[in-house]
Amino acid sequence: MTDADAPIETPCIRxxxxxxxxxxxxxxxxxxxxxxxxxxxxxxxxRRIIADLPARRGRISPDAEAGLPRRKRG
Structure with missing residues (x-):
């Protein structure tokens, strides 16, 4: 299995x-x-979707994002 075929974990944070x-x-x-x-x-x-996720953050309305747990950095 190459890296390109390796499974990609879900970005779900529950x-x-x-x-x-x-x-x-x-x-x-x-x-x-x-x-x-x-x-x-x-x-x-x-991989394509994962790469696009950071750009999507700005599409979430501030009202919907209120109360969202902060993602850990690092």
Whole structure:
């Protein structure tokens, strides 16, 4: 198995709430479709989504993000 074929863990942080404006989970920043299909996605698809997640943070409404636990850095 090459690194490109290696499984990619889920970005889920068990804070499952959907922002009604962006339709993204405020915890992992994935869409409901991405969450539902995660188990059947190829490693390449998962890597593409993982790479896109930081850019999605700005799409979450401040009201939805209130109360979201802070992610650990490092």
């Amino acid at each position: 804070t499952c709430r959907v922002d009604p404006d962006s339709r993204l989970c405020i915890g992992c920043l994935r869409s409901m479709d991405e969450i539902g299909r995660w188990g059947s996605m190829s490693p390449a698809e998962r």
